[in-house]
Amino acid sequence: MICHFGGPEQTSHQRRLEFLLILISTLTIASIMLASLALRSAVAGCRNYQCKNFAKCYQAITKFTRPFATMQDKQATMPPGYKAKAGAFQTFEIPQQVTGSRGDIILGKAMINAWRRDGILQVSMDESQRSVADKAFATSQRYFDIPYDRKASCVNDQSFSGYIASGEELTDNIADYSEIFTVTKDLPQSDPRVKAKWPCHGPCPWPDTRMKSSIKTYMNHLGDSGDKILQLIACGLELPDINELTKYTRDGWHHLRVLRFPARDKTNGKGKDGRGIGSHTDYGLLVIASQDSVGGLFIRPPYKDEKYANWEKSVAGAYENDHRWVYVPPVPNVFTVFPGDMMQYITNSYLPSTPHKVGLNNDQRFAFAYFHEPNFQATLEALPGFESDENSRGIHYGTHFTNMSMRNYPQRITAKRIRAENRMAVLHTPELKTLGAAPKPAPKEEQGAEGGMQRIVDAVKNKAEEVFFSNQVAV
């Protein structure tokens, strides 16, 4: 006899079976729908999905964002002479907008976990960022290819922007082989902060308008990502306001290093074999780095038995030659993102500043390091819930940046002018330490371009330039 479900001949056993079957199919459909929603939220960086199940969604993000490259691929580009584990870093997609939704909180927590575990995370570039980054890399190659004298003329005595020759920058007293064009806030002479002789404030000595436009566009994109990442981190830290971190970055002292490293057998001999940049941490809130396919970057994940505070005692050169470094293999179309000194300070080392270093490879290497920073006038305080004796005094970002620049480039014309004009003293004026406060004009006698002070400055500058140029070799 053929039984039809629901038919007149149905026994109670068959009805139970029918009920069970319906229940199982409903549950299967529901779990497929849930899984696909969770996956979609992971792909979309939790854009719209208001997650109800924290653990499941978090797991989905963690699994989905693991990269798929094999260990062999990742080791292949490691600079010769280095032994390190190759990292497999988590990659995140940043939403169009961060609103503080449940999804944003989950994403922020996943990013925080990645930093605390690996010291670094990756962020996918969107379509427009890819094209802007490609253009910036092309611009960088074009600049470093121009004759040495033209590159080297791009310096400024008021800002630390401009050219730094291979072998000019020191890390832990050893010359770095990086050749750099630094871009700090590009301010005209008419800007009140420049007129008031604030240290580090001045124009960027661009070689041409093409480079200016391409690099500024790139920096604007990085700035947008930087603020969104900070908002996500604020969500992940469950801070009372999603702008708890971005309140510091309005008119932030964002800057960028356009970098070229020579091949390991094509250096000018001023540094140490195979070493591109010595181990160091960077100064602000976030470092957003990008590199070509050559490979050279190593980072140091947080270790429980290591504690440092770069704003108190330099960590430059620390642990440089031990085996605890992790290689950052080039991955196409991602930014690598890690915390800087200020993030460590305000989180009481919950998010420590990530030490990193660069090795030289068989080919020249191009890279960018963008620093998403607080406003120069900002004094950073411990975040709610992260207060301790160590961060109770607050730290003035402009002073930290100026100290670090003076330490790294003591012989640069900018450092000489800061010393000659005693600009360090300006750092102590109340308006320089108050967000949004207007600068007070410099005293009359110091403003005159023809004054005695200016003559001293010019003499120092000329001498510095002489030394600067005589020390260089063409690349």
Ligand SMILES: O=C(O)CCC(=O)C(=O)O
């Ligand atoms: O070359 C890199 O990838 C990073 C460079 C760097 O650490 C820096 O410029 O501070």
Ligand SMILES: [Fe+2]
């Ligand atoms: Fe760095």
